[in-house]
Amino acid sequence: MTLDEILEARRSVRGYASQPVKEEGIKAIFESARVAPSACNSQTWRFIAVTDRALIQKITQDGMLPVIRNAWIATAPLVIVGCAQLDILANRVGSLVTGIEYYQIDLGIAMEHMVLKATELGLGTCWIGWFNEKKIKEILEIPKTIKVLALLTVGYPKDTDVNLVKKRKPVEEIFYRDKWKGR
Ligand SMILES: Cc1cc2nc3c(=O)[nH]c(=O)nc-3n(C[C@H](O)[C@H](O)[C@H](O)COP(=O)(O)O)c2cc1C
Structure with missing residues (x-):
């Protein structure tokens, strides 16, 4: 697949077939x-690959917040837990000076790499x-010193017949040229 094809194919998958993700895939x-x-x-970044069914069930049942219960997570054969090690000096000093929480950016990039790789392997994901x-x-x-920033479900999509049209803002609304042009 080309990068464009991967970007086009990626979507949030919220229902998985029971087929496990192979170790080579992980x-x-x-x-x-x-x-x-x-x-x-x-x-x-630090990651935990959770494949134990009982743990995935527990994450789904007890680990979600109210209102959006994300109950479909229980169908995922793999849940990747994205964590950050907060006591790494270079990262903390940089963040103190600039006010930018670099560990969050680091994890976001690394996890999106995973999302794109999984898509290339024919797997579905959802942040x-x-x-x-x-x-x-x-x-x-997980120890207290670690921040958990995101979970990622991974598995073969159950719902193969879905509408792939992405609802997104038009380019002019989010990209400006030379100077800020928004509100
Ligand atoms: C940081 C982040 C958190 C998200 N959290 C959830 C979530 O808790 N439950 C869920 O069903 N989808 C979640 N999503 C998926 C978004 O709803 C989804 O990416 C968005 O609606 C666009 O749809 P698409 O991914 O199919 O293109 C999350 C996405 C991101 C990037």
């Missing part, structure tokens, strides 16, 4: 994140931001 997805850029090359961090840390025994 490895390839992790490798795609490992080579991502990060501020000062500090590589603050999950609506979760209870405290509960996720309890379930997966």
Whole structure:
């Protein structure tokens, strides 16, 4: 697949077939994140690949926030938990000076690498931001010093027959030339 084809094919998948993700697939997805850029090359990201069915069930049942329960997560054969190591000096100093939380950017880039790699492998993904961090840390025994920033479900899409039209703002609304032109 070309990059354009991968970008076009990627969409949020919220229902998975029971087929597991092969170990080579998990490895390839992790490798795609490992080579991502990060501020000062500090590589603050850490990931947990959860494949244990009981743990995925617990994440779904106890790890979500109210209202949007994301119950379909239970169908995913793999949930990648995206974490950041907060006590890496170069990253903290940089963030204190600029006010930019680099570890969040680092993780976002690395996880999107994973999303694109998974798409290339024919896998579907969905970012999950609506979760209870405290509960996720309890379930997966993640230390206090670690920040959990995102979950990513991965698996073969169950709903292959979906509308791929992406609802997005027009280019003029989000890209300006030379100077700021928005509100
Ligand atoms: C940071 C982030 C958090 C998200 N959290 C959730 C979530 O908790 N539940 C969910 O169903 N989708 C979640 N999504 C997926 C978005 O709803 C989805 O990307 C958006 O609607 C665009 O649709 P598409 O991904 O199919 O193009 C999240 C996406 C991002 C980037």
